Amino acid sequence: MHRSIATVSLSGTLREKLNAIAAAGFDGFELFEADFINFSGSASELGRIAADLGLSIDLYQPFRDFEAMPEAQFRRSLDRAERKFDLMQAMGASLMLCCSNTSPLVKDDPALAAEQLHALAERAARRGLRVGYEALAWGRATSLYSQAWEIVRRADHPSLGLILDSFHTLSLKDDPAGIAQIPGEKIFFVQMADAPLMAMDVLQWARHHRSFPGQGDFDVVGFFAQALRAGYRGPLSLEIFNDVFRETPNRRTAVDAMRSLLWLESQVRERLAAAEEPRGRLPAPTVELCEPPPAPQLGGMGFIEFAADEAAAQALGQRLQQLGFARIGRHRSKAVTLYRQGQVHFIVNAQPDSFARQRFELHGTSVCALGLLAQDPEGAAARATAMCSQRHDSPRGPGESALPAIVAPGGNLIHFLPQSPDIESLLRADFVFDEPATGCEGHGLLSVDHVALGLAVDQLDTWVLFSRAVLGLEPGESLELADPFGLVRNRGLSNAERTVRLVLNASVSQRTQTARTLSRTGGGAVHHIALRCEDIFATVQRMRDAGVGFVPISGNYYDDLPTRMDLAPEFVARLRAAGVLFDRSAEGDYLHIYTQSLEEGLFFEVVQRIGDYDAYGAANAPARLAAQALQHP
Amino acid sequence: MHRSIATVSLSGTLREKLNAIAAAGFDGFELFEADFINFSGSASELGRIAADLGLSIDLYQPFRDFEAMPEAQFRRSLDRAERKFDLMQAMGASLMLCCSNTSPLVKDDPALAAEQLHALAERAARRGLRVGYEALAWGRATSLYSQAWEIVRRADHPSLGLILDSFHTLSLKDDPAGIAQIPGEKIFFVQMADAPLMAMDVLQWARHHRSFPGQGDFDVVGFFAQALRAGYRGPLSLEIFNDVFRETPNRRTAVDAMRSLLWLESQVRERLAAAEEPRGRLPAPTVELCEPPPAPQLGGMGFIEFAADEAAAQALGQRLQQLGFARIGRHRSKAVTLYRQGQVHFIVNAQPDSFARQRFELHGTSVCALGLLAQDPEGAAARATAMCSQRHDSPRGPGESALPAIVAPGGNLIHFLPQSPDIESLLRADFVFDEPATGCEGHGLLSVDHVALGLAVDQLDTWVLFSRAVLGLEPGESLELADPFGLVRNRGLSNAERTVRLVLNASVSQRTQTARTLSRTGGGAVHHIALRCEDIFATVQRMRDAGVGFVPISGNYYDDLPTRMDLAPEFVARLRAAGVLFDRSAEGDYLHIYTQSLEEGLFFEVVQRIGDYDAYGAANAPARLAAQALQHP
Structure with missing residues (x-):
């Protein structure tokens, strides 16, 4: 899968956005025109920057209010398009997004729309460029992908294709099933956006509250599956207008973006695998989808680890004992104490020069790690790294347990623990247990x-x-x-x-x-x-x-x-x-x-x-x- | 006018809210039930706190999902109401707001609604209490004030009246003109809320984006005028659900609230005065409306004053001269310099121990005051103080001009300057003019x-x-x-x-x-x-x-x-x-x-x-x- 993201999805200057996009492992990007207009360099300079970063410019967008217009406006828009084509050639972008018309002048005339888009595609073709037509949910005459496809089909030009955007289809509660019937090679580009379900004007919703696939309430997996069933083989891209992303550090957003695409691909792969066989009527998708290790089967919270120093550890220990926890052991080699009540295990880590101590210096007495029971701890950690999380195994002494760990957003650790042997046996490898335990019998x-x-x-x-x-x-x-x-x-x-x-x-x-x-x-x-x-x-x-x-x-x-x-x-x-x-x-x-x-x-x-x-x-x-x-x- | 505000309009604990409400000069408040439920004292303690602050508890709200229900629910709700009446009596509140039913069980049966509300009013009357019925914009069977009024009219109980809320009427674009035909004594309470025009679900709009009258786009003046034409003589109250107000310091919000009511009253007074005479068919309102001095007639920006210290003043002076400003004078008694270009006068104030120096210490080189030309400077300042702004006239030396000044939100000053004599003559009272001026002839x-x-x-x-x-x-x-x-x-x-x-x-x-x-x-x-x-x-x-x-x-x-x-x-x-x-x-x-x-x-x-x-x-x-x-x- 060629993975792409629109520059509007990230905060920062264009140069900073591209750095973040490249660092997160994307193959290319959609250039949002406003980002280029305010960019301090020329089109060819932008092309060089992209090439140096190993990024392709997959789409130039948006070109607005073009089709089904009166002749005078149509002529002017063709001139306007030529100026955009100049830029695209200078920067090395080959596909332009033309979104459905929102002008009050637009005619509800699919034949005219097709004719004018044909003329635009012909101009593009002369320069070796292509045009993709997309239905905006708030387009005046064209708001559904089925209408846009009908116009593209009618225009019948090899350099004109369809662009799909999950937001525009799913926000209108339109059925994406028809996408599977469109010839895959006529779908030039697919943009994926999720969103929370909101009862508001669709334009405001679209401009402020989209989110990455997996963060919202839309069936983005089902939507993308339809495009793959159609035989789509182009880029998988994200175009997210979100007020929070506009101010979030762009490196973090870019990692979220990549994680969302990988999640989407893995979900689609599962969905197709589950659906195709029984139906048996569609070929397997011809693109390579991410195939990470499966999501972990978790079995509970094995332990919770607190960061402290010596004094804080003592104070916390007293609080835990009030709550009915018993001190049951000390770590073999570190200033770490173990408390238990029922199946709850709390570890209080006051070891100097440890990860926990770093967290304590930053945040005071606080949770610094969770230990999750997993059917396959190594598999869980492998899933995490395949999904853009960093591995962070702790240094350990001789004979101590090797617990794969990853870094959660914000910097705490998550350890994956085996479900067998039981958690107590596991902890006995690292801790010397007090016999008998210190403290009460618990409060239930x-x-x-x-x-x-x-x-x-x-x-x-x-x-x-x-x-x-x-x-x-x-x-x-x-x-x-x-x-x-x-x-x-x-x-x-x-x-x-x-x-x-x-x-x-x-x-x-x-x-x-x-x-x-x-x-x-x-x-x-x-x-x-x-x-x-x-x-x-x-x-x-x-x-x-x-x-x-x-x-x-x-x-x-x-x-x-x-x-x-x-x-x-x-x-x-x-x-x-x-x-x-x-x-x-x-x-x-x-x-x-x-x-x-x-x-x-x-x-x-x-x-x-x-x-x-x-x-x-x-x-x-x-x-x-x-x-x-x-x-x- | 008895001025009131709902506790939900302010941030803070209930006690803090009441302190802010009293300090801003309100006569009473509407108690929002959730504020009471989380209040640390009892109902009678709340009554004592309100009395000590000189505030009446004008409304207990909301009582939900009551009318037009099946018999079983109706009976249970009567019991529920008795518990609320207990509280109201204990705290000294005499009016309860019952808002129109949003339950899926409600019957679209105005006769049943009237009958059940009659029963509720009868229970209230036994305790000397009253009930007001309000149409919520998203009520299932009743969403318009005209429907609510029809039910109240039908119920025909002296302890049952109508409650009006401008948001519910204006958000639905319903016409408030019919309000004038309702007998004034049957309108028990009027809540005023403004809002920006937004294309979104009315419930979300109502819960998050209301604003004080004068901050939004609704014709709140026209709405309130209709209530006065009806002969309404009860409290004028504000019920504002706003996400920003929820976190804004409550003292500031309470002052905004009072300013908005005073503005609303003065606007309504003008509207009625302009409209009644020619029509001659309605009596003047029988309540006392705020009558502040008229809004100022402003004639331009006389000067802008910058805060600086000596070094900053020198640096700023150089920047101003680059921009084409001439240094034309120095203050008679203070370290203050005057620059001019065309009709633009800039004052750079580096006087130690001055208001400007305080601002400089806080904010660095910055604007600390604006001088606005006004037809009647004293009148403008009097208007400001009538509208909850603080007066802040500067100390002045012998022979210097007396310019009335007020504090703007955030702490800068606004001086009101006479339009005659001209600004230069005015400034010559305080400044010794250089002859000739230092600097270039200006850049236009x-x-x-x-x-x-x-x-x-x-x-x-x-x-x-x-x-x-x-x-x-x-x-x-x-x-x-x-x-x-x-x-x-x-x-x-x-x-x-x-x-x-x-x-x-x-x-x-x-x-x-x-x-x-x-x-x-x-x-x-x-x-x-x-x-x-x-x-x-x-x-x-x-x-x-x-x-x-x-x-x-x-x-x-x-x-x-x-x-x-x-x-x-x-x-x-x-x-x-x-x-x-x-x-x-x-x-x-x-x-x-x-x-x-x-x-x-x-x-x-x-x-x-x-x-x-x-x-x-x-x-x-x-x-x-x-x-x-x-x-x-």
């Missing part, structure tokens, strides 16, 4: 329910894609939580078995609790860890007895609860007495409570799931955020 | 065309309202400019005579040129001053000869110009040679060029207007922003 915590991350708003889509493409998690609903000082976007991700759950919280405002924690602990930081129990009232009581403080919830919350849900007064009284929050879905109930924060903002949640409740109590987040705002003004 | 600059401000995104609406309510300017179109590192929102404001023009630039991103200048010079800072000439080619040539550097524009810009507009090749060549940008509207042409920035980011624009061109060349801003990004990476 059983396992890690979810890990919640605090993100800057420009990291949210990066994490959604990373979680899908690298970890094989699937995103849930996107929600908005009201903090007293602004909105927080919230999205949960989990694997199919629900053994690994991540919750992403991205603060739109700079002043929310989430944002303030973020400013202390850096981007991509864990802001809380939710731990599961089977009897939250008993667990909370034991914790309170041990001195654990919880975020106080207003009595008004409990007065309001029975006006929203049908709950027995005794049960509400029990929630109130314990300070426990309650949520209910069609599938089940969720009982939860938040501990007071550590100095750097990290806190714990204790949760009990009843039935098949599958969310995270987002309706109660404002109660927590308001209470935290009172405590940490 | 004639007057200040506009002053462009760089704002944080949360200051944009504040400035729009300040400019309208205090300065009497009217806003133009809201535009978005593409910087290589994010979007900048842009809006021009001017008086009817176009002698005073302000251009507001608010960076959505933290990384644009605008945002970076802002981080150096503080919010509300002037980021450039546009100066007008009559022959830009001659002026630019003389400036270049004097060593002025301009922002370089890409040659590609000039290649592209003739493909967009019908321009003679010789003219384009002339623009290219001079480095001048070009824009054209139906009314005329705009030629302009930007100087290199001073160290702190401030720069100048030279402009020539031809015909009745009435904008600011926004189409060329990306060319400037891209060039500046190359120069100041």
Whole structure:
């Protein structure tokens, strides 16, 4: 697959964009005209820069308001096209995108459109150039790919073809199935964009809120599959207008972009493989699609590692023991301590000169690594590197376990752990276990329910894609939580078995609790860890007895609860007495409570799931955020 | 007028919100239920806090999904209402807002709705409470005020009335004229919200993008006039869901809110006064509307004052002389220098211990004051203080001019200057003029065309309202400019005579040129001053000869110009040679060029207007922003 991206998808000057595009491994790019107009060099200089970077200029775009116009405008537009052709030849671009007309002067006359596009293609052909015609979702006369194809077919010129853009088709809820019937060689270019489902004007949606494949809600896999079924063999490109990407450092965006294409290709490969055989009516695609190792089968959270120094490790250890964790061992060669309760293993790493210490210096007491149980740890790491993540295995002492690790967005590590032998046997390789363990017998915590991350708003889509493409998690609903000082976007991700759950919280405002924690602990930081129990009232009581403080919830919350849900007064009284929050879905109930924060903002949640409740109590987040705002003004 | 505001309009905890509401001079507030649920005190404690602050609790809201429901739901909702009535009595609120039903269970049956609302009102009446019914724009069966009124009329209960909200009516483009026919005493409450015109789902629009009256595009004045014509005498309240207000410091938002109500009242008073007499069919409103001094008649920019210290003053003076300004005088008693070219007067203030020096310490070389010519300077200042602006007259020496001044949002000063005697005579009172003046005869600059401000995104609406309510300017179109590192929102404001023009630039991103200048010079800072000439080619040539550097524009810009507009090749060549940008509207042409920035980011624009061109060349801003990004990476 020849992989390409439009320059409008990235922030920066044109030169910086091209550097980032080349560094992320793209083969070429679409030149967005405004980027060229404001570029400080000439067309031929741009051609040289692209060549030096090993990038082809796959498309010059957009050429607007051309077809089906009155004669005078048509003539002027042909002159205009010649000027663009001059530039294309000087820079070495051979394909121009002509998008469907939005001018009030356009005639709804496919025959005229075809005739004029034929004339344009003829001019292009004289110079060895080609023209691709694309239906804009808001085109006046042509808004569907089927209409654009009808015009291209009618124009019948070898230098005129169709350009497809998933956004324009999927935003209108048009059916992409007809694409498979178009001759592949007449599709000159395919642009892929995803987007969140939004009830807004399609032009505004298109100009501000597109996202990379895998970050939105469109069936981009199905769309691209249709183009491959048609026999399309050209570039696979991304054209993303997104307000956040406009300001995100372009190197990071370019890596996200490449990851999204690789994910898309691998998904399409699977989709085609699953669909073709039974139907047996379509040839396998003739292009080479990325074939990474499969997404990992995750089996749960094996451990969570905290960064500390000696003093912080001691303070954290005391907090963990209050929560019912027992200190069960020390690392054979490093200043690292192991705590356990139920199946939850926490590692507190205070080793000088370690990766953890670097994180501690940056962020204070914080989570610096997650250990995920995987059916095939090496395969999981190989999948990650195939999906643009960096490998980062830790140095280890003699006899210690070799755990493949990768760098997550924001810089924390994710280790992949084997599911057999069990986690305790695995840890015994590295840790000397205390016999007996120090500390209490636990307060009833059983396992890690979810890990919640605090993100800057420009990291949210990066994490959604990373979680899908690298970890094989699937995103849930996107929600908005009201903090007293602004909105927080919230999205949960989990694997199919629900053994690994991540919750992403991205603060739109700079002043929310989430944002303030973020400013202390850096981007991509864990802001809380939710731990599961089977009897939250008993667990909370034991914790309170041990001195654990919880975020106080207003009595008004409990007065309001029975006006929203049908709950027995005794049960509400029990929630109130314990300070426990309650949520209910069609599938089940969720009982939860938040501990007071550590100095750097990290806190714990204790949760009990009843039935098949599958969310995270987002309706109660404002109660927590308001209470935290009172405590940490 | 009893002035009120909904707690949801402000950021912060409930206690902080109430403090800000009281400090801004409101009489009462609407309690948004979520604020109460997360409030740390009880209902009676809230009542005491409100009473201590001198605030009445004018409305408890919202009560949802009540009317026209099946019997079982209806019964449950009555119980739910009793719990709310308990709270209202405990806190001392006498009116509850019941908004139209959005539940899928609702029946489209106005008779049933009336019957059930009658029952609700009867329950309320037993406790001395009242219920107001409001049509939500997205209500399932009831979405128009006329439908809601029909139900209230049918229910015919003295404790049931109508609540009007301008957003719900104006967002649906419904005609508010019918409001005048409703008996005033049956309108229990009026909520006012403005909004920018947006093509999006009305629920999303309503929840995220409302604004204070005067900040948006709705005819809020006409709406409120209808309520007064109906004889409405209740509170005038604001209910604004706005993502930016959610994070803006609440004291600032509360002042904006009060300013918007005062502006609205004064506009409505004028509208009614102008409309009633000729028609003669409606009584004057029976409520007392704010009657501030009239908006000022401005006559131009008398002077612009820069903050500096001695060294900075010298450096700036040299830059001004390069631009063709002559040093024409020194202040009688202060380290302040006066420069002039055409009708442009620049004051460079390096006086220690002055207001200007405070601004310099904060922001470096920057504009610290504007001197606006006004027909009635004292009246203009009185208008400003009536519209919630602070007065800030400068200390003056013997014989020096007394110029009334006010503080603009962000902290700079605006002086109001008399139009007669002329500005030079006025300045001669304070300055000793050099005879002859030092410096050249000028490069052809004639007057200040506009002053462009760089704002944080949360200051944009504040400035729009300040400019309208205090300065009497009217806003133009809201535009978005593409910087290589994010979007900048842009809006021009001017008086009817176009002698005073302000251009507001608010960076959505933290990384644009605008945002970076802002981080150096503080919010509300002037980021450039546009100066007008009559022959830009001659002026630019003389400036270049004097060593002025301009922002370089890409040659590609000039290649592209003739493909967009019908321009003679010789003219384009002339623009290219001079480095001048070009824009054209139906009314005329705009030629302009930007100087290199001073160290702190401030720069100048030279402009020539031809015909009745009435904008600011926004189409060329990306060319400037891209060039500046190359120069100041």
